[in-house]
Amino acid sequence: MKTVISAKEIEDLIATGGDVDAATKDAILTPSAKDALRDYSNSRRGTGNSASPSPPARVLNSRSPKAELEAYFNSPHAHALKEQLCEVGRRLWQRAYVDGNGGNIAIRAGEDIALCTPTLVSKGFMKPEDMCLVDFEGNQLCGTKKRTSEILMHLQIMKRQPKAVATCHCHPPYSTGFAVAGLAPPTCMIPEYEVFASVAVAPYRTPGTPEMGKLVADLADKHNTILMANHGVVSWSHNNVEDAYFKMEILEAYCRTVLVTAQLGKSPNTFTPAQLQDLLKIKQSLGIPDPRHGLKECELCDNDQWRPGVACAVPAKPEGSAGYDSEAEAAVQAITDQILAQMK
Ligand SMILES: [Zn+2]
Numbered sequence: 001m002k003t004v005i006s007a008k009e010i011e012d013l014i015a016t017g018g019d020v021d022a023a024t025k026d027a028i029l030t031p032s033a034k035d036a037l038r039d040y041s042n043s044r045r046g047t048g049n050s051a052s053p054s055p056p057a058r059v060l061n062s063r064s065p066k067a068e069l070e071a072y073f074n075s076p077h078a079h080a081l082k083e084q085l086c087e088v089g090r091r092l093w094q095r096a097y098v099d100g101n102g103g104n105i106a107i108r109a110g111e112d113i114a115l116c117t118p119t120l121v122s123k124g125f126m127k128p129e130d131m132c133l134v135d136f137e138g139n140q141l142c143g144t145k146k147r148t149s150e151i152l153m154h155l156q157i158m159k160r161q162p163k164a165v166a167t168c169h170c171h172p173p174y175s176t177g178f179a180v181a182g183l184a185p186p187t188c189m190i191p192e193y194e195v196f197a198s199v200a201v202a203p204y205r206t207p208g209t210p211e212m213g214k215l216v217a218d219l220a221d222k223h224n225t226i227l228m229a230n231h232g233v234v235s236w237s238h239n240n241v242e243d244a245y246f247k248m249e250i251l252e253a254y255c256r257t258v259l260v261t262a263q264l265g266k267s268p269n270t271f272t273p274a275q276l277q278d279l280l281k282i283k284q285s286l287g288i289p290d291p292r293h294g295l296k297e298c299e300l301c302d303n304d305q306w307r308p309g310v311a312c313a314v315p316a317k318p319e320g321s322a323g324y325d326s327e328a329e330a331a332v333q334a335i336t337d338q339i340l341a342q343m344k
Pocket of ligand 1: 103150231232
């Protein structure tokens with residue numbers, strides 16, 4: 001039987017000087033493992049015609065000399081990351097995940113520094129020269145435009161979650177609807193959502209405040225996609241900024257699907273605990289966090305009492321406790337009734 005190799009295993013092999021070619025020759029590679037392998041081959045071939053320019057010889061930090069930071073900020077490597085920020089911004093705008101000047105994106109660029117999008121610019125029309133370099137306290141180090149006012153949240157995630165290489169924040173309407181209701185979407189319905197996203201809800205605080213950032217960062221250990229109550233969504237990726245953006249597509253498509261399902265007048269078919277366990281195994285092999293990792297099948301809720309807004313109990317509900325937040329359930333039921341009434 002062929003073995004499955006994840007990106008994490010490729011990284012470990014490279015780090016320990018193992019034989020990557022031999023290990024991957026007859027194995028099945030996960031999509032991110034394929035990316036890791038391609039990056040590794042590019043780096044071995046040298047950067048001559050590689051798509052991604054090589055990073056600085058030594059890792060920069062906020063205490064690096066100003067000239068060194070400026071040189072990096074104007075280097076081909078930083079330029080490639082700035083282009084990625086622009087490209088993700090364009091996709092966010094095209095899919096109507098951002099409104100006005102809303103949304104912001106960041107990429108870790110050293111020990112405690114990050115490249116990020118500027119404030120007061122539509123994410124759909126950014127240019128590489130608009131981007132900013134900041135330290136992890138939010139002080140701007142390079143760039144002519146002022147950095148986003150919501151940068152603290154991105155930096156607090158990166159500080160608390162060392163694996164976070166990129167973060168993405170936007171206001172996609174269906175997902176934000178759940179955030180306004182204060183509800184994580186119900187689980188156990190679509191594989192992509194179970195495998196790639198780990199969703200939680202952070203309480204509302206004024207955008208841009210350190211307190212907001214802290215509440216989000218508190219969840220970043222076990223969750224890569226966080227609904228910000230009455231505001232929007234922020235995600236982080238251990239791979240790259242496009243992957244952080246993919247969480248948004250996956251979450252938003254899922255929230256739309258859940259609402260369509262809720263209107264069909266029939267209880268949805270959901271995964272069995274065994275089916276969910278299989279998906280969680282894939283998730284774990286991809287290095288994606290989930291509070292359900294390590295739980296036994298019998299502890300995984302199978303949503304058999306599904307109504308709009310009912311989420312898996314994680315961990316399983318203690319004996320004799322009341323049902324899942326009955327007040328929230330009632331609120332969702334009322335909203336669903338209203339929507340249905342308006343459609344008549
Ligand atoms: Zn926002």
